[in-house]
Amino acid sequence: MMNRKINNDEDKLIRDLFKDFTPEEAPASIKQNAMNRVLHDWVEKPQTYQPIINKQNRWWVIIAAMAVLAITFLADATVIQQYLGEFGINTKTLDISSLNKSFKQVFTIFAQIPSMVYFVAIGIVFLLGLDKILNRLANL
Amino acid sequence: MSNNNDIELIKNIKKGDVAAFAQIIDKYQHMAFTLAKGIVKNQEEAEEVTQDAFVKAYKSLNKYKGEASFSTWLYRIVYNTAISKLRGRKPATKDLDSKEAVQFEADYAENNMHRLELQERKKVLKQALNKLKEDDAFILILYYYKEQSVEEISKATGLSVSNIKVKLHRGRKQMQNELNTLLRGELNSIL
Numbered sequence: 001m002m003n004r005k006i007n008n009d010e011d012k013l014i015r016d017l018f019k020d021f022t023p024e025e026a027p028a029s030i031k032q033n034a035m036n037r038v039l040h041d042w043v044e045k046p047q048t049y050q051p052i053i054n055k056q057n058r059w060w061v062i063i064a065a066m067a068v069l070a071i072t073f074l075a076d077a078t079v080i081q082q083y084l085g086e087f088g089i090n091t092k093t094l095d096i097s098s099l100n101k102s103f104k105q106v107f108t109i110f111a112q113i114p115s116m117v118y119f120v121a122i123g124i125v126f127l128l129g130l131d132k133i134l135n136r137l138a139n140l
Numbered sequence: 141m142s143n144n145n146d147i148e149l150i151k152n153i154k155k156g157d158v159a160a161f162a163q164i165i166d167k168y169q170h171m172a173f174t175l176a177k178g179i180v181k182n183q184e185e186a187e188e189v190t191q192d193a194f195v196k197a198y199k200s201l202n203k204y205k206g207e208a209s210f211s212t213w214l215y216r217i218v219y220n221t222a223i224s225k226l227r228g229r230k231p232a233t234k235d236l237d238s239k240e241a242v243q244f245e246a247d248y249a250e251n252n253m254h255r256l257e258l259q260e261r262k263k264v265l266k267q268a269l270n271k272l273k274e275d276d277a278f279i280l281i282l283y284y285y286k287e288q289s290v291e292e293i294s295k296a297t298g299l300s301v302s303n304i305k306v307k308l309h310r311g312r313k314q315m316q317n318e319l320n321t322l323l324r325g326e327l328n329s330i331l
Binding site: 010 | 158161165169170171172173174177187190194195198199261262264265266280281284285309312315319
């Protein structure tokens with residue numbers, strides 16, 4: 001009982017004293033030096049980024065895209081319209097013409113581009129490929 | 141609300157806005173420095189500890205998951221850094237007969253007399269905190285000034301709740317003794 005009273009008195013005394021307490025002013029050098037070290041660390045650290053499509057899957061994505069383009073060019077979407085009709089769906093309001101017709105405009109845009117552009121693009125890709133092969137050979 | 145601001149700042153830092161870390165330093169440097177000094181009891185070492193703690197905090201920001209408040213997380217780094225500093229310190233050899241030691245004792249007594257005359261509670265408190273053992277000052281400051289609960293202090297130090305309670309009790313006793321010594325019984329009249 002007596003001990004508890006003493007503890008309470010001590011607690012109150014210290015609590016009262018802490019009402020006037022303020023943290024010590026930190027020297028300006030702390031912020032300056034810490035930021036210098038932080039910036040140094042940040043500069044030293046290599047900045048890496050995560051590619052959206054990783055290298056392994058990149059080729060599959062390209063193949064898939066080309067396959068989709070080929071299918072859209074070759075497939076006759078009017079078949080879908082026939083199937084839908086068989087299920088009793090009113091297809092008169094649906095305007096499903098063949099996808100190759102739908103994409104015709106896209107292909108005509110490519111056809112309108114001067115052939116020189118294609119040759120230059122193929123040339124650049126060829127040079128880049130050659131550069132990569134030579135680099136690989138140099139590092140063997 | 142304050143912790144939300146901290147979390148927003150941390151997100152920006154993680155995105156690469158390193159300058160946002162300066163705002164974190166601005167906000168916490170005084171408290172971190174006070175807590176570090178409470179343990180190492182030395183201005184230069186407290187500066188080093190505070191700097192190191194901020195750099196460590198920056199480097200391990202990815203480890204902060206927001207489970208505790210950012211301040212608690214940061215104070216834990218300060219605590220661990222200060223304790224490491226203390227452990228790595230070579231034991232000081234004190235020549236009691238040296239002139240410096242004699243001078244220190246004389247200055248000490250004179251300072252106390254001076255404080256008694258001025259009745260500056262702030263100085264007395266800081267002096268008393270400086271006399272406490274190891275991390276007792278750190279715990280008392282968090283408990284009485286930051287008004288953190290025993291559980292929060294436990295998170296900030298990594299010590300168990302019962303250990304914190306023991307240290308609080310011991311710290312209070314020691315603080316009372318130090319205050320009595322410093323104020324030589326006149327404390328009651330001041331308060």
